[in-house]
Amino acid sequence: MKKVTMLDVANHAGVSKSTVSQYLNKRYDYMAVETKSKIEEAIDELQYQPNIIARSLKVKSTKTIGVIVANILHEFSTQIIRAIEDVCHELGFHIIVCNADENPVKEEKYINMLYAKQVDGIIIFPTGENIDLYKQLQSSKFPIVFMDRLVPEINIASILLDNENASAVAVEEFITNGYSRIGIVTTSAFKNVTPRLERISGYKKAMQKYDLSMVSDYIRSVESDSIQLELKKMLSLPEPPQAILAGNDLALIEILKFVKKAKLSIPGDISVIGIDDVSFADLYNPPLTTIKQPTFEMGKMAAELLLNKIDGADNVLPKNIYRFRPKLIRRSSC
Amino acid sequence: MKKVTMLDVANHAGVSKSTVSQYLNKRYDYMAVETKSKIEEAIDELQYQPNIIARSLKVKSTKTIGVIVANILHEFSTQIIRAIEDVCHELGFHIIVCNADENPVKEEKYINMLYAKQVDGIIIFPTGENIDLYKQLQSSKFPIVFMDRLVPEINIASILLDNENASAVAVEEFITNGYSRIGIVTTSAFKNVTPRLERISGYKKAMQKYDLSMVSDYIRSVESDSIQLELKKMLSLPEPPQAILAGNDLALIEILKFVKKAKLSIPGDISVIGIDDVSFADLYNPPLTTIKQPTFEMGKMAAELLLNKIDGADNVLPKNIYRFRPKLIRRSSC
DNA sequence: CTGAAAGCGCTTACAG
DNA sequence: CTGAAAGCGCTTACAG
CATH class of the missing domain: 1.10.260.40 (lambda repressor-like DNA-binding domains)
Structure with a gap:
């Protein structure tokens, strides 16, 4: 050849x-x-x-950016990638996609490899564990944008959902529909992943705001495979919740499985809203009310921010966190 | 920096x-x-x-492969990418993901860019339109593997589902359950995309094999947005089909929408099997019987084949098409 | 209007 | 055991 x-x-x-x-x-x-x-x-x-490689060596720019997602199998990641790819394609950039699998070791390895490959910048869904590495990159002025998650120790531009608002919108919708005993179930928050933490705190604040009693038994943040058990307990309480907010797509799926097994009806026996507008929301019986993240806008913004930084517009703004408003999609599960 | x-x-x-x-x-x-x-x-x-770029220039290998998918928003693509990424990661390879959007022009552009970027090889879900370009790459011994689709004009290693078998399995399952008036609906085949063509021919062969009468009104291959209309016609026939095979996930979704609108019950009024084990199959009411592609194995095989070629094991085998067996997942829609 | 030369950051035969 | 030199395929100031 x-x-x-x-x-x-x-x-x-x-x-x-x-x-x-x-x-x-x-x-x-x-x-x-x-x-x-x-x-x-x-x-x-x-x-x-x-030969672009030879050119890159000389001009010190590869017109390539890296994207490290937490898990490429999540629809959310795919949509973000798609949006990033769209704006990159416009501008002649390529993206190298890496799948960190929520694994800090893999994440570190990928960051180093991307750096060694001279990508012009990186968009990361950070595990949050490689603080030193993030800091090192930042101090060497390497362009980075965080997606979906905050790393409090460090001031890097971050794109994320207004998670507290997402929960608030859901709680309000439940209240409007006449429910007052409202619960929330999400996957484990032990890893300090921003969305989960904020969705719970948003829920709590909203409950307080509307003077609803906060029942600790109604709040569960556990591993996916324990959700069934926790739901069973929750719904066997003398006064079980009338409505449950699913903190993300995985939690929603577990709730739906449980409902089916227990032969409950939605919203008759239990009302449900899910954060993340899952693909089957429309098809489900009944169609599911959800809170949608503006994934396309978020991905676009991430790409634009990064490309700006690469262009040298190194505006270290004081305000470095970009929050996007979720959108309630009313269907019939509530 | x-x-x-x-x-x-x-x-x-x-x-x-x-x-x-x-x-x-x-x-x-x-x-x-x-x-x-x-x-x-x-x-x-x-x-x-x-600096890996400098190294690459010298050693003439970038340890990077390109993957051009037809549409990254399809779960099928994502799973394939994930599998490819897994085997590449093992071997220190990176992947550049490109989204051709079923657009030959974009595909051509991406192929050229990847080539210019000196990727060591490419896995493509080919649009099938850039024949000259494929030939040119092949004749210059550039490592390529095709995924999901055949390009008959050219002998490049191709990984795909045994599509005819997928349809046959579905038809047989319908028959076992007592149905004889069986239809098939798939998205438009005008672009000669292999899976659609083969799924229809597989369906026809199976119907013949079991001596079932083939009603042309039961066979529809149209654009997504015309499916509703076609279903309406089909089910208003004096003798409508009792069962419908959905040729892919999009067709399945349209069928489910129609069923809901028309207030039909599955499988009471109409029995359904879908090719592609969609994520909501389990959750749907009733749970949907599907035919699953072994996406993980397929992606793995594609990566292994490509990496082999890159390693110079340029075995131009006579048999260059790798077919994977689909798997029936019995649930309750049939 | 065009070309010779230096250099980007590596690798690799080869000499010592 | 280690270093000088050439070269991978480009770009870019500069000379003419």
Whole structure:
């Protein structure tokens, strides 16, 4: 697979490689039309494709960014990637996608590899565990944007949902529909993942605001595989909740499984709202009321912020956290 | 963001950069322990990260492959990417993900960019339209693997589902459950996308095999947004089908929407099987019988094949099409 | 208007 | 056991 190089083109066209390079970089200012067409021809005949690696080495920019997602199997990640890819494609950037699997060791490895590969910047859904590494990158002015999660120890631009508002909107919707005994179930928060923490605190604040009694038995943040058990306990209480807020898609799925097993009806026996507008929300029986994250806008914003930084607009703004408003999608589960 | 280079390390350690390079490439054969530790220290102190771009230029391998999916929003694509990423990660490869959006122009652009970026190989869900380009790559021995779709004009290793078998399995399941008037609905096949074509032909063959009458009104392959209309027509026939095979996830969703709107019951009024084990199959009421593609194995195989080719095991096997068996997942919609 | 030369940060045969 | 030199395929100031 011998590749044709700029030198081959130059020889073929009878000019120097400097001139070919000028041509490729569209500096036609002083170029004779004739030279131009000779080069054009040579490129065509030889099917020349420039070696971007060599170019990158010289110009110190790879036009590539890295995206490290926590888990690529989540629809949320995919939609974000899609949005990022869209804006990058516009601007001639490529993205290298990495899947950290919620694993700090993998995350570290990926960050280092991306750095070594000279990507121009990175968008990370941070595990939050590699603080020293984040700091090191930041202090060397390497462009980074965080997505979905905050790392309180460090002031890096971060895009996330207004999670507290998401919970508040859900609680209000429940109240509007006449429920007062409201619970929340989410996957484990022991890892300090921002969305989970904030969704719980948002729920608590909203309950307080509306003077509803906060029953600690109505609040559960546990591993996915314990949710069934916790739901069982919760709904066997002398006074069980009338409504449950699902903190994310996984929690919602567990709730739906439970409801089915227990042959409960929604919203008759229990009312449900889920954060994350899951793909089956519309199809479900009954259609599920959800709170949708503006994933597309979020991904777009992340890409734009990062590309700005790469362009040197290194505006270390005081306000570095970008919150996006969730949107209530009323269907029939509440 | 001045980066530290190998020369910095060499100076700091008081050796030449050749020696540092030897160290990095783990050629310790003749290296004095003392030299070794001096270099180690220097790397540590300077926080040196080698520039892989420079290395790539020299060794002519980027340890990066490109993956061009047809549409990253499909769960199928995501799962394939995940599987590819898993095997690549093992072997120190990175993947650049591109989203061709079923658009040949975008596909061409991406292929050229990836090539220019010196990726070591590409896995493509081909649109099938850029035949000349595929041929050109193949003739220059550039490693490629096709996924999900065949391009008959060209003999490139291709991974795909045994689509005819998928339809056959579905038809047989319908028959076992006592249905004989069986239809199939899939999204438009005008683009000659392999899975759609083969799923229809598989359906036809199976119907023939079991001596069931083939009613052309029961077979529809149209754009997503016309499916509602076609279903309405189909189910208003004097003798409507008792069972419908959904050719893919999109078709399935349309069928479910229709069923809901028309207040039909599954499987009472109409029995349904979907190809693609959609995420909500289990949750739906009733749980949906589906045919699952072994996405993980398929992605793994694609990656392994490609990496083999990259390694030079350029086995142009006569048999170049790898078919994977689908799996029936019996639930309650049939 | 075009070309020679230096250099980007590595690797690798080869000399000593 | 280690270093000097050439070279990977580009770009870019500068000379002419």
